[in-house]
Amino acid sequence: MQRYARKIFVASGLRTPFGRGGGALADHDAISLSVPLARAMADIARPDLFVWGTVIPSLGWSNIGREVWLDAGLDPTVPAFSAVLACSTSMVAAFAAAGMLGGSADLALVGGAEVMSNPPIGLKLDVSKRITKLFRTDPPAAIAALQALTADDLTLPVKGWANRITGRTMGDHMEETAQAWGITREAQDEWALKSHQRAVAGWERGFFDDLVIPLPELARDANPRADTSAEKLAALPPAFDKSGKGSLTAGNSSPITDGAAALWVATEAGLSRLPAGTPFAELVDQEIAAVDHHVDGLLMAPSFAIPRLLARHGLRYEDVALWEIHEAFAAQLLANVAALEKPGWTKDRAGVDFDFGPFPWDRVNPNGGSVAIGHPFAATGARDLSQAVKELSALPSGSWAIVSVCADGGHGTVALLRAP
Template sequence: MNGCPDLRDSVATVIAARRTPIATIGQRLADSTVDGLAAVSLGATVADARRSLGRDVPLGDVILGNCMGPGGNTARVASLAAGIDVAVPGMTVDRQCGSGLAAVLVAAEQIAAGSRAMRLAGGAESASTAPTRVASRGAYARAAFAPDGFPDPDMGPAAEALAVSHGITRQAQDAYALRSHARAVAAREAGRFADELAAVGDAASDDGPRAMSRAVLARFAPVFASGADGTVTAGNSCRVSDGAATVALVPDSERGVAPGLALIGSATVGCDPATPGLGPVFAIESLLASSGISLDAVEAVEIVEAFAAQTLAVLSEVGLASEFAVDDRVCADGGALALGHPWGASGAVSVVRLFSRLVRAGRPAGTLGLATAAIGGGMGVAALFRVVR
């Protein structure tokens, strides 16, 4: 981890991981506030952690990522709403779409610094209840990702530019979106999401994965470029969504026999703000170089699928996709293209998914998993985990 002790021998382990259902903006979770969503996920996570440990471990902090909330320290509000003791502090971090994963890494840094208390970390987003931001010039959709003098593209046009620069066709993007939906539908029907979900009221399942076809996807018009020149559509892009995801981390000295995911390395890097979608490429390369681990040794990869074009550009750069195929290790149960993308939560959703794919699925000790996300403004984050039992 950048600036921290070498974590190849691990100092922090994820022993519990939960998430709420993910719902499209304005739909089933539209009345749930961001702290309300986070409180549900936090409550389920801490209960799982205590069952796994077989005892009540002191809780040191609650750290949540969030991009567009109302302020007021979402992590603290959600912590209290979840019934966590008033003596436990809370901190909210904003690293845009990498916020949920960044929060997990901050929690691990606290443990690496010597704390023996458990940490709850993750992220939450309620696009449905996010406030309208107003400045002297009036309401605006988002704050700048970069200052004047730097490129500052929205992520959609940036994905369209990557499709052009990397020669990623509309057909390839639609095929990847179809893959994501098909795998998520299969995972839902097989019950592979069941143990990670914490119901919010009557909402107990994701509303996103759908039975798609190439014909259906072909009907969507380009969104960010006109006419035949455009390839990025609503069908091969993520949906803006509501949801929360959290994990519990403990020091190895407190883990006992609880199975989990030991964090063995991470990297957070900057890149050209003009191509923010490529951030994961540089984060993955930095992480693998510092850890001395080959990507071939990694069994499961979770990338935040913001856009099919952006995801394919990253995967092709790191050797996980070609013109004809995507590596089966990538988002094996689908990703954000199917489930939706609650910005501040999605990085943490990736860790929850790794926990289900590797720990809940009974993969042997030593199995490796990788989580990564692109970040607006030209950044990338990646984290490497190892199964411990």
């Protein structure tokens, strides 16, 4: 099955180094962090379309795509718009661009940025209405009301970007899911250690050198830890559930991170405009799943999307040479794969009656994932796709890859790639 009327490709782009929350990149906002990246990408090729996103909202802009493009001083005749779907933001930006290519557009530049160090502080609705009305009728009283504000009047990011409907963080939700699926603390720490070791090894052998542009403040990812160990990870206290049953820690969860990432989406004509040797892969198909998070868990939608996508193409798990799976938490990756492996799950819950066979654990995230590299919400999809495309380029022609991202709200987005 071919999703698109013509062949669509994704080509590796660039990203900034990913910085620790409160660290080297904390003086930026999402626009200023995106500008040097947009310029670096535009130096490679002029796109016909620019699609960008950020997840943490700001009253300072409404269309970050256009703001970034113009602040970068780039060609104002290039259309630019924004996309957002929580942690899947820059992946759905790629899907949106893919559906728009053809005709006058053959090359799209897509991505996203997040500065999690600087979440905005807003006014609660009733307070905002009161002060806005005062500014219309009695400006001095409005100023006095602003000066008299207390913490009770503000919308503060004290709950770590909690889900608005439940009022609970992704970590709170994932603790429940980990317990429901029997994902142990030991298994989470073991996966986290692998993620760090693989990311550090990737940097040491130069894998990331042509994927990351150095910034004045930071030259390489700040989160991967060469000095971590099973003992250090085991010593960390639970970060969310502190009742004695909690297993998610700062060490086996993705850290607060600042960063931006980009990639190319192109037709065959668009690919010809990129430098020779740019890694690329065919975007064969995509799947976006949504689940009732009260039933299945907030971050479990990939376990629905993946089997539906593979079954359309008659692919078993072992047919996929590369699995690039976003690690919001080690427990999240482990739980989603546990669902894929559970007898009857794909048929009874995902509605797919197909024998997928055993899961190839040795093919997952060969250069580390979000637990080690970091997770700036809107940048993760582009980072995952670019990284997967480069990894896939080293495999034989025709090799398959799955790139999967879970997202707040019970969403999961998955791309099926094929090496040229």
